[in-house]
Amino acid sequence: MTTIKSREKCVPDTAERLDLSNVGEWKRVSPRYVVVETVGTIVFGLVLTGAAAALWLLANVQWALYVMGAIVVITAATVAFEPRRVRAIGYQLRQDDLLFRRGIMFTRFVSVPYGRMQLVDITRGPIARWLGLADLKFVTAAASSGVLIPGLAEADAESLRDRLVELAESRRAGL
Template sequence: METGSPDDTGGTGDEPAWTGLPPGLLRMRRLSLVVWMGLLALASALVPGLLAGPAWAVFALLPLAASVWGWVLLGRNWRSWRYAERADDLLISRGVLWRRETVVPYGRMQLVEVTSGPVERHFGLASVQLHTAAAATDATIPGLHPAEAERLRDRLTELGEARSAGL
């Protein structure tokens, strides 16, 4: 795979070939974090600053600190997302504090969905969502390049048809 950063612990022996997410998702999330936190910082500087005196404008430091923290968290979260297409199933692993790993055999897939909202489209991103007969299956890969998302969708659909197993 040309996109993403393969995990440095994997890639040996029996381990599947993990694929990370392209950096677009991280850029989008960090930008929206900066924009929202910037607005919040502006508001929390102006409102107390004008009403109660300029010294109170230090409140703006809170959103700024939060956005620095969020910047780091988003980076860690983005790095934690990875997926692997194995011969018979798809692996998705994510989460830093709450780690989740999902395995979906291709034969169980009922529907593969590619979605892309207006903001995601602007950043050239799309997400792939897999549905099985079990509602609890939460297999979503966000922030892929649209071409990669479509390739994945076509491949998953093809493999799903070949190995279809139903309920």
């Protein structure tokens, strides 16, 4: 009986759980981020296709042709879904935390309390830099809670970084 009572306390009440039905309006990443994702997918597909072609031509392995075909089909399907995947990425600054979501079929929601943020970093890849985009990464003490918001306009990423650092410092200080 004691085990059941202690187990019941471990499971949060429905009222205590994160309510995602009324979270408000999500801020989305830049639509130009589709270009970054598409270029990355195509380059990766070309590298894999080149490896399969080299295997076919140099080692005369016939099944490498089927592998090349599968790589082309998978790359084309991935490129077709890129715009929808990018539209599914969003974030929201709330009272006590930042809420981040991504994914179409397997949706992931991450809530990062401001007081737990230890590092807020901006990174820019070559294609993203050319398009004026940046990725905002923030890390907490928990290794699995690193969150990356990709495809933000550079000015938005910098102002969001400054805002998050300000909120993190004030929450850690207990203000």
